[in-house]
Structure formats: C-alpha cells, structure tokens
C-alpha cells in the first residue's frame with residue numbers, strides 16, 4: 001500500500017517533475033499504523049490520486065515560491081477534473097482516510113489538496129453546471145498559491161503580530177500575480193479563476209479581505225472555498241497552534257453562518273461531514289472520553305464511539321452506539337486534538 005509520505009519518497013510519472021526536491025519524511029503517524037490495510041481497487045485508486053494531487057500541489061506551490069509564477073497545463077486541468085470527480089464520488093472515502101492525515105513539508109501542499117477535495121464533496125450536493133464546477137476545481141486548488149512567498153512568516157512557530165498578519169493578507173490578492181497562464185476554455189477563463197481564488201478570505205459581513213466585499217458581491221464559488229478553507233485549516237496543526245477537534249471546528253464554522261459565511265454552504269458542509277465528523281473526540285457524561293468512529297444519517301447527534309482507554313494487549317477498546325444507549329450522551333467536546341506524528 002502506498003502511503004501519503006511514500007509519494008514523496010518514490011516518485012513516478014507526474015512526480016518526475018518534482019525530482020531533486022528533497023523532503024524530510026515524517027515519523028510514521030501512529031494512526032496510520034492502526035488503519036486496516038485497504039484491498040479494494042477503488043480505494044487504491046483513491047489513494048493514488050490523492051498522492052498525485054499532493055505532488056501537483058507541491059510542484060505549483062514550489063514554483064510560486066521560487067519564481068512567483070504558476071503555469072497550469074491542459075494535463076493539470078484534466079487531472080483536477082479527475083480529482084474533483086473522484087472526491088465527489090468517493091462517498092467521503094478521502095475524508096475518512098486522508099483528509100486528517102499529517103503530511104510532510106510545507107502544510108500548504110496538503111491544505112490545497114484538502115480544500116480542493118472538500119470543495120468537490122460540498123459542491124456535489126449543490127446545483128452548479130459543469131463549467132462552474134471546473135472553475136471551482138482550479139480556483140480551490142490554487143487558492144493559496146499567493147501564500148508561497150510568505151511561508152517564512154507563516155512558519156515562524158509563534159502567534160504572529162498584527163503587522164505580520166497584515167503582510168500575509170496580501171496573499172489573497174496576489175493570486176493575480178502568481179497565476180500566470182491557464183489554457184483558455186473561453187476568453188476570461190483565467191481571470192475568473194483568479195477572481196474566485198482572490199476572494200477566499202472575503203466574509204459575508206464585509207469583515208474579510210482584500211476588498212471587504214459583502215454577501216452578493218462575493219462570488220458563489222469563492223463562498224464555498226472560504227468555508228472549506230477555514231474548516232481544513234482549523235482541523236490541522238499549524239506551526240503556531242495544535243489541530244482543533246473536528247467537532248469543535250464544525251461548531252466554530254457553524255457559529256459564523258450568516259456572519260462570515262454563507263449559511264447555505266455551511267449547511268451543506270454539515271450535511272457532508274455531520275456535526276461529529278469521524279475522528280472527533282467527545283467527552284461522555286459518564287466521564288469517559290471517546291473517538292467518533294461512525295455517524296448514521298438517521299441519528300446524526302448520536303454517533304458510534306470508541307472509548308479511549310489503555311487496553312491490555314490483545315483486547316479491543318469498547319465501541320458504543322450512542323443511538324442505542326439512551327442513558328449515555330455526549331457532554332462536551334474538547335477544543336484541541338492530538339493526532340500522533342509531530343502533533
């Protein structure tokens with residue numbers, strides 16, 4: 001089985017373009033070790049495509065960092081079309097297996113792929129035409145290429161000062177500087193991608209940047225990317241903070257509906273991931289902590305959970321279906337979460 005980190009280690013095909021770029025491979029992720037070996041060809045192909053997407057993101061972001069220039073080819077467009085349809089059709093397979101993984105090197109690589117694939121999962125539950133969906137695929141994948149030039153500040157490993165945050169905010173509008181060429185499907189195709197990408201930090205109440213746009217002034221595709229962008233960022237470790245618990249991150253996104261985000265997009269995100277996304281840590285009212293392992297659509301607030309406890313070797317942790325345990329409920333959600341690896 002190829003793991004995400006292996007894609008950096010053993011390049012083939014598209015990876016050849018990344019040769020010569022050395023990555024420090026991470027310590028093996030504890031969670032990854034615990035996962036069952038995947039055997040179905042569908043799942044292998046999902047894994048391959050996720051790894052290929054990471055390499056493409058690395059290629060484009062490294063290009064933006066070294067030459068302030070990203071060129072998208074016809075092959076790239078076809079690949080992103082495939083990535084989007086794979087994410088839409090995988091029935092959350094990528095979310096359950098890859099989305100929350102720690103990945104080596106620059107966090108922007110996995111962030112770009114994850115935001116792109118989550119946008120695909122969300123938009124597949126909405127009504128957009130094929131052309132709009134392709135634009136969303138490109139814009140979501142490229143939305144943070146402008147950040148490539150600011151990673152020295154973003155990776156400082158401490159809470160940034162106001163002045164530093166102000167500098168980093170330039171990355172949104174700099175999408176237009178970095179994204180140089182996309183083969184035209186129609187005259188203004190490239191301009192549309194740049195416009196959508198550059199609006200991903202705009203907020204419905206006008207508090208966003210770079211142009212303080214409000215509600216209807218914000219492109220509908222950009223409003224999808226902004227919600228996926230924040231959920232992805234919250235649920236992953238950053239140099240200055242730990243990863244938020246997925247259920248807590250979902251609460252934070254929901255709290256911003258109608259203020260920062262489109263309420264409609266937030267509702268679709270909740271439909272896609274549920275209130276207690278798989279992997280969330282919850283505190284039960286009997287004092288025990290547990291990890292969400294399954295959520296059934298018919299009982300979205302009563303997931304099945306695995307009790308977190310030190311087990312004697314050979315014994316499996318207890319799994320409880322909360323929808324059948326009327327006297328046991330979720331009492332609270334811890335804010336941060338540790339995910340093994342270098343968390």
Ligand SMILES: [Fe+2]
Nearest residue numbers: 143144200201
């Ligand atoms: Fe951004």
Ligand SMILES: [Fe+2]
Nearest residue numbers: 111143144229
């Ligand atoms: Fe982002």
